[in-house]
Amino acid sequence: MTDESEADAILSVRNLEKHYPVRSGLLRRVTGHVKAVDGVSFDVHEGETVGLVGESGCGKSTTATSLLRLEEPTGGEVYFEGEDITEYGSDDEQAFRRRAQMVFQDPNSAFDPRMTVGESVAEPLGIHGLRDGDRQRRIVEDLLERVGLSADDADQYPHEFSGGQKQRIALARALILNPDLLVADEPVSALDVSVQAEILSLLDDLQSELGLSMLLISHDLGVVRQVCDRVGVMYLGELVEMAPTEELFANPQHPYTEALLASIPDPDPRNRGDAVELTGDVPDPSDPPSGCSFHPRCPRVVPPADYDFPEDSFREVLDFRLSVENGDVDGDEFASPADVRDEFDLPPELPDGDADAVISAAIEDVLAGDTGAAADRLGDAFETVCEREAPELVETDAGHPAACHLHGAASEHAPPELSASDDD
């Protein structure tokens, strides 16, 4: 990152880490760490909306709360207008709290049911030193109107409003101190589609009106596409790709991004069933896979350079290897080598004779009941760069960074058909 882009950024996050200790046993000793956020870096520029997307458990919400210091990060720096907020004293921190605000997912639990909406919305004003009731009231009424409610609503209680209206009130409260940065964590996930659309357009309007910078966390790529200028994709605590929104949708560079995009149900009944399906769940974050943490699910996992695999056929071979290594394969269940190939979607014969010889020998081992030998044989032959080395976030040919061995230093392993397959 150059100094110039940092100077321009209202928020710069550098190698942010939030590790939670895992304790076990009688003495509650720390036996490991859940790396909820593990080295995330990005910038939010003045007036820009940046989105963070990913499956649940990928660390996007923790990123938001750590960068606001609602939870103390365990490593890395966060610069707000060039100053490191992790070194703020209490006065500076109070000023920062005024200028950076957050909106949460569930508007139903965001309000004290015994306070009127006006009291709730005005509360931050009192905390930050404006205690004149009449002035508070004027500001509250002005903001309620701005978010599409009426000034009289200030005297109502939260339960009298629908979910969408409550989210508007939550927005009014977040905006009452005139912040420069708004962090919105899943602001529309708890709402109906029709109401989502309203809140998203409201966010858009408010942002251009007030010149806000915004960080939007969502698991819904449709939402992100609607409001964000740039999007970062997170997987298991790491940022795997970052790109301007339309570029990310048109030309995803990381296989995980591709799979995420392909999983969005397409509202066109004539385009059915063309989704790339991701197998399995997000791995256990306290015991992440080696190398690229996405490799156990990746449909584009890089084959070893010694063999010649047609595109995307290595996944089945690797799945077979992993099952054998985990001891999930029982030779007694299969009658013939063809059965084994069938079960693991392996072709009757791989085009590369050497690779096929290894597979055949391993299947023989399995049928003979010697899974250990099969595991060794497969492990020696089919080791992939994806499990050895963690990829760095590097600039790709598409002009934006992604963390994948298909790009970067290991890209000589990339199947040549890669770019062609992107076109369809």
Added chain:
Amino acid sequence: MTEPLLSVRDLHTQFDTDDGTVRAVDGVSFDVEAGETVCLVGESGSGKTVACESITKLVPQPPGKITGGEVVFDGEDLTGLSGKALREYRGGRIGHVFQNPQGALDPVYTVGDQLVEAIRLHRDVPKSRARERAVELLDRVGIGDVEERIDDYPHQFSGGMKQRVVVAMALACDPDLLIADEPTTALDVTIQAQVLRLLDELQDERGMAMLFVTHDLGVVAEIADRVVVMYAGKVMETGDVYQIFEDPSHPYTRALLECLPGRGRALETIGGSLPDPTDPPDGCRFHPRCPHAVPKCETGSQPDFEDVGGDHEVSCVLHGDEHRLPDAMLEVADDD
């Protein structure tokens, strides 16, 4: 045409509340043919879940009450059945999958025990045979290492895996109809794609019919054969999935399609909100929010269904006899 597997006719379900009577389902009719997938779509509060739960009387009574209409399943009217007779259907010929898999599983029993219980409720088989069947089912819904995992407790499974277990339970007795109420809403998109694929495969394999409730039109496009669009307790439009997506005829259906986020253009919002359920408006329920409303929409009751071609029915005065130029009107309105 042969008799549909499930035929819901003029169903009324209401709830007595302190604020008055809520007519959550107010004269809803639809059919589900054997082997087909029907999607009930609408915003929250439109009555789609209550409509589904009324089929096997899962609506808590009181405060709920099914006040009229009939639900004919394979020739028998379920509304007249006793609790005991209904239990034969629930989990037997009619399987249920709910939105929140956590709430559908008992945390203090292993998933294996729960499956065995579900099987033995409806089938007179010994425990060992039921357990074999449980293993088969879990294997079929894609739980790896079944022999090891069958004795795990629900909290040891991830959300997607729990929903697979719930699907396995619903399939335990080879139902003819699977009622799935927002089964993927609580799941991540990648896991949602897996579960939808699984349901689709299972349906093909077993020739099972599916009544699928969702608010997500993307999901509807992915799986539905036919679609029933509900609003404020009434059906607005029914048609096959292509008719609904390519030729939406009710202004509400159009509005729902317009507000799908992420299609790379400015969002149209519907504006306003669902009417007060205790005091719905006269005329078409949607008229206070409808951009095409004419005075006729504000009086009387919900307009009668008009067939706009090939079993595609819509409840809107713009398609009625007195307005013979509906298409022209709607197209003009589309341009702005």
